[in-house]
Amino acid sequence: MMIRVKLIANYREALPPEAKNGVVELDVPQGTTIYDAISRFDIPLNDESVIVLNGITVDMSTPLKEGDMVTAFSAIAGG
């Protein structure tokens, strides 16, 4: 199934070159969780990151569905 991962601001450096506007499409197997998807990228998976599914905070073990968007940004800097 196809999902999308969006990395914001300084996390964009962890994206592959084919990413456009910070978004990359991934073909992942059924049962892939948020954690599985975001682990593919070199970003901190602890309190330093805010990771949301379709804009909503959910548990990292949540399985993904076709068309989902996982977004991550750094919580160090805030706004």
Added chain:
Amino acid sequence: MYGWHLRILRVNLTTRKVTMEDVDPKIARDYLGGRGWAIHYLYKEMDPRADALSPENMLIFATGPLTATPAPTGNRYMVVTKSPLTGALAHSNSGGEFPTWMKRTGFDMFIFEGKASEPVYLFVNEDQVEVRSAAHVWGKDTHETTDILKGETSQEARVACIGQAGENLALMAAIMNDKHRAAARSGVGAVMGSKNLKAVVAMGNKNPPLHDPEGMRTLSVNTSKEVGADVKKGSNMRIYGTSYVPQVTNTLGILPTRNFLQGTFEGVDKIDGDALKDQYLIRHTPCYRCPLSCGRLTEVPDGPYKGKGEGPEYETISSLGTGCGVSDLAALLKANYLCNEYGMDTITTGMTIAVAMEMYEKGYISEEIIGMPLKFGDHDAMIAMVKLMAFREGFGNDLAQGSFRLAEKYGHPELAVTTRKQEFPGYDPRGSQGMGLLYATSNKGASHMEGDVAYEEVFGVPVKENPHTTEGKPELVRHFENSFALMDSSGLCVFVAIRYAFNKDRMILPLRVTEMMNLTTGAEYTPEEVMIAADRVYTLERMFLIKAGSGPEYDTLPYRMLHEPLPDGPAKGMVVKLDEMLPEFYKLRGWDEKGYPTQEKLMELELPLN
């Protein structure tokens, strides 16, 4: 006592009389400094019912005990007065260099009373205090004014001044310092203009003496090192400043778009931090003694929007940009530069134009009245409106009253997204419920800087809070309001203080702020004591509001927030559930069920009982 000079400079502009006064050390300690001292004097000395643009209003510039100390970002000051936009309190914060230079005059606060008979500026070089004619700079913008006044005084001096917007009493007029930094909100620049006070020029070498200079130096160096380590890791605040935030709020569906008709903006990639960095960023521009350096100098080198200056901040992108449906970054920068030069708050400016755009599109205001078409996304019309507002020309005279009065005049007050007549900042509270309670109860009308729980609801700083729920929010909002009152009173910048001078609990505790205050002043505060002092400051401000006629009946939100669900994004279908939060908030604050502080609460905080 250390840290505070315990000296105030009072300038009566009507009589041109200047007096230097001592501050009672108990008052200094109980009200912390900055915003706290200012409300103490304002409440004691002025009639809160006075017209904000009359000589009876007081205009106070106030530094905190940590201003001009080694504390990283100890470079802030507050402008406190009665607001002509809201009729409530104004307390606007700014950094840069002027606040440090002001404190080095040897005075903690400048109090302006009355009204000069002709344009003047104040020059202060320690005990040399002169009220001088400003006839030659009246009518000039903030950049020219700053250059001219430094030229005729000293290049070592720093300048805070108003531009044409303040002179013309536009209700979104700001006070600009160091050309690009703004005490922006609530029309403080109009109050300065109403007093015929064009500028304040400050210099001196009187650094405040410190109680424990060595201890303060060590703590400050260690704090700077922590900030530096995060900067090295790639802090967004260093790389982008706040301009990366539109991507975050767009993801969460709370990015104000087209006057809050939507929560996501299709053109966000064209006006975000990366677009800015790739096209127009020249370099970073820190405030004095700031290891974070979130300011940015930008330039549009040629074309119709040619210009140079600092910005835009997130709040400018979400008002003049997405708020107006504008996705042309060069035009947005131009509008930002003009606001800084004319001396205008970009939030109220942008969101007032946004309301006018909605009213135009709905046929409530005609092209004949405006003088041109004014559709969402028309960036040239947006720039034209900024100019008209600053000079109050034509339709600009309506715009210069802010969005509430504009919408009311043309028969649709429900379209103004304001509380206490002040425009919302860049977090749609329908998808950030705590922010909704904050806007509804803020002592200065809608403002994120009154107690920005978006740190937790949006950014996960220091912990992530669910933005869609109301549970626990009254407690969080109350705590953040008091924490921000503390920061505004101390002289620290929120950006650094909230991450490096509080602990990492959900209910942030000012452990390091307290340590810095003690090393600086020797006041031997406990963290609990400074939070009680902050509560005292916040509650006294509430008393001022009640006496000013902006009391509990204004603790509400505009129609759109309570009755029109967000149509798009992750918060689709949501409105603010204010009723679920407000009663508990009153109770936690020690206010009665109608929102008035109880006698017991006032006694507990040692505040006046009437």
